[in-house]
Amino acid sequence: MPVPDLIARLSLSVSSQAVAVLALSAGLILVLARSDATLILSLLAAYLAAAVLLAGASTPELAIVALLVGIFVALVMQLTAADRRSISPSTRPEPTTAAVRALVTLLMVWVAASLGVFRSPLDPWQLAEVWLVMAAAITLLTTTDPFRVGISLLVLTAAAMVLYATSTGETSLLVEGLIAGVAFAIALSTSHLALEPDSGGDI
Numbered sequence: 001m002p003v004p005d006l007i008a009r010l011s012l013s014v015s016s017q018a019v020a021v022l023a024l025s026a027g028l029i030l031v032l033a034r035s036d037a038t039l040i041l042s043l044l045a046a047y048l049a050a051a052v053l054l055a056g057a058s059t060p061e062l063a064i065v066a067l068l069v070g071i072f073v074a075l076v077m078q079l080t081a082a083d084r085r086s087i088s089p090s091t092r093p094e095p096t097t098a099a100v101r102a103l104v105t106l107l108m109v110w111v112a113a114s115l116g117v118f119r120s121p122l123d124p125w126q127l128a129e130v131w132l133v134m135a136a137a138i139t140l141l142t143t144t145d146p147f148r149v150g151i152s153l154l155v156l157t158a159a160a161m162v163l164y165a166t167s168t169g170e171t172s173l174l175v176e177g178l179i180a181g182v183a184f185a186i187a188l189s190t191s192h193l194a195l196e197p198d199s200g201g202d203i
Contacts, residue, residue: 019049019052019053020127020128022045022049022052022128023045023046023049023127023129023131024128024131025042025045026042026045026049027042027046027131027136027155028135029042029045030043030135030139030155031102031105031135031138031139032102036077036081036084036085036147037081039077039147039148039151040074040077040078042151042155043070043073043074043151043154043155043158044070044071044074046070046154046155046158046159047067047069047070047071047073047074049132049158050070050159050161050162051063051066051067053128053129053162053166054066054161054162054165061173062165065161065176065177065180066158066162066176069180069184070158073183076187076188077147077150077151077154077187077190080147080190080191080194081147083191084147084194084195087195104141105135105138129159129162129163129166132156132159133163135152135155136152136153136156136159137152139151140152140153145194146193146194146196147190149190150186150187150189150190150193151190154183154187157180157182157183157186158183160179161176161179161180164176
């Protein structure tokens with residue numbers, strides 16, 4: 001069986017609720033995680049959710065692109081995390097606590113609900129897309145660590161792939177390829193900045 005057909009069959013067997021739960025988990029890990037390994041896990045989960053969403057809402061080919069991009073950037077970030085541990089084995093205390101991030105998350109969810117972002121009845125796929133964007137935005141507002149910033153931007157590219165395909169109805173591999181190119185550039189830039197001796201920590 002060709003790979004695109006296999007992915008299409010798998011997407012049909014996965015419920016929209018399961019994809020929403022996967023995206024919600026990825027966002028929560030991104031917001032609350034303190035270690036590089038768990039941040040990479042959230043990145044993989046976000047791209048996996050994006051691939052399933054694309055397979056169901058667009059074409060299996062776009063899902064394959066998202067999945068391959070996710071694996072590649074996660075590998076780059078994993079190598080970067082390993083180099084960071086070898087350069088500076090001791091971990092610095094994190095000024096921004098999980099409680100602060102949780103408070104910012106609740107505030108942004110309340111604002112989004114007040115603006116009518118979450119329409120009723122709630123679409124699980126829309127929830128997954130919006131939540132990934134919100135989680136990345138929350139993290140970007142509460143950190144100056146290049147590694148965490150890079151992960152957040154990469155999660156945004158995963159959400160951008162889905163938002164483009166679902167909001168415009170387009171199935172252009174060229175546009176998805178451009179988004180993938182941006183993701184590659186972010187991963188490589190993050191790798192360089194995160195390994196700088198004076199790279200910042202969380203605010």
